[in-house]
Amino acid sequence: MKDAFGAPQSLLILGGTSEIALATARRLIARRTHTVWLAGRPSPALERDAEHLRELGADVRTVAFDALDCASHETVLGKVFAEGDLDMVLLAFGLLGDQARDEREPLAAARIAQTNYTGAVSAGLVCARSLQTQGHGSLVVLSSVAGERARRSNFIYGSSKAGLDAFAQGLGDALYGTGVQVMVVRPGFVRTKMTAGLDAVPLSTTPEAVAAAIEVGLRRRSETVWVPGALRVVMSALRHVPRAVFRRLPI
Template sequence: MKDAFGTPQSLLVLGGTSEIGLATARRLIARRARTVWLAGRPSRALENAAAELRTLGADVHTVAFDALDPTAHEQVLGKIFAEGDIDMVLLAFGVLGDQANDEAEPLAAVRVAQTNYTGAVSASLVCAGALQAQGHGSIVVLSSVAGERARRANFIYGSSKAGLDAFAQGLGDALHGTGVHVMVVRPGFVRTKMTAGLAEAPLATTPEAVATAIEQGLRRRSETVWVPGALRFVMSALRHVPRPVFRRLPD
């Protein structure tokens, strides 16, 4: 159960090697979270992440999870919830893709969409059902400002995040009043290994800043969190830029 301040004491990270996911886990462990599940493809990186979190005092477990295998989600995630209540599920998996390559290779584009959207839909619904059954909990979904208005430079990734964002908002509405809280997090450019080598966008942020925003959002029971907060106003303006003008904006 969450403590008196609303801080989760148990956490499931879907995408167990995500830098944002691990930054969030570290922050919540410092705030009394004691049980952490890292779900991801088996790898040395996943085990190393678990070992690091254990040094912070948490009871950390790893579980094999593949976003691209939704037929296994109910079984895999069901076993985790069978071990005890989970206060928070952080949906942190996703791929950026390679826009130029993915346009030329449709199956690669489909893989981006399946990972970021259909895999997330499956996992979120399974977790939502489990949280409803236990009567409490939060689902935190890592969306992106890229989903607010898809740009030429990353419309495949952006469209997958747009779908995820709309789904998560609808899920939050469907779960309203059940005791299950859904929070959509919309970071801008985050400095991670996934974005290394890319031109940095204005208002770039870090995994640690996103983790801080997640914790604050949980305390406030927020439904939408922008990181940094100024992006709320930037994207509000960009949504209304005429399309011919929008096309000429730098990527």
């Protein structure tokens, strides 16, 4: 169960090598989180990240999880929940892709959509049902401001995040009053290994800043978190720009 300050004592990360997820885990371990599950494809990186969290004092376990293997989600995640109640699930897996390449290679584009949306829907529903059964917990979903309005420069990634965002909001409404919180996190450009080589944009942020915002959102039981907060205003304005004008913007 969460402690008196709302901090989770147990955490399941779907996408165990995500830099944002690991920054969140480190921050929560420094508070009261003592049990962490890192779910992801087996790799030296996953084991290395688990060991780093163990060095912080947490009981960390890894579990083989493939976002694209939706048929396995109930079995794999069911075994994790069978080990005991979980206070928080952080859905953090996703692919950015390469827009120019993915437009030329529809199969690559489909893999982004399947990972970011289909895999998230499957895993999200499995976890939501388990959280509802135990009667408490938070499902935190990493979305993106890219899902707010499709842009020419990344509409494949953006459309997949738009679907994920809408799914998470609807799931939150469906679970309202059950004791389960669904929180959608919408970061802007995050400086990580995934975005290395890309030009930074205004209001760029870091994994640590996103982690801090997640912690505050949990404490406040927020439904939506923007990182940085100024993006709420920026994206509200962009949503209402006429399409003829929007397509000429250098974004």
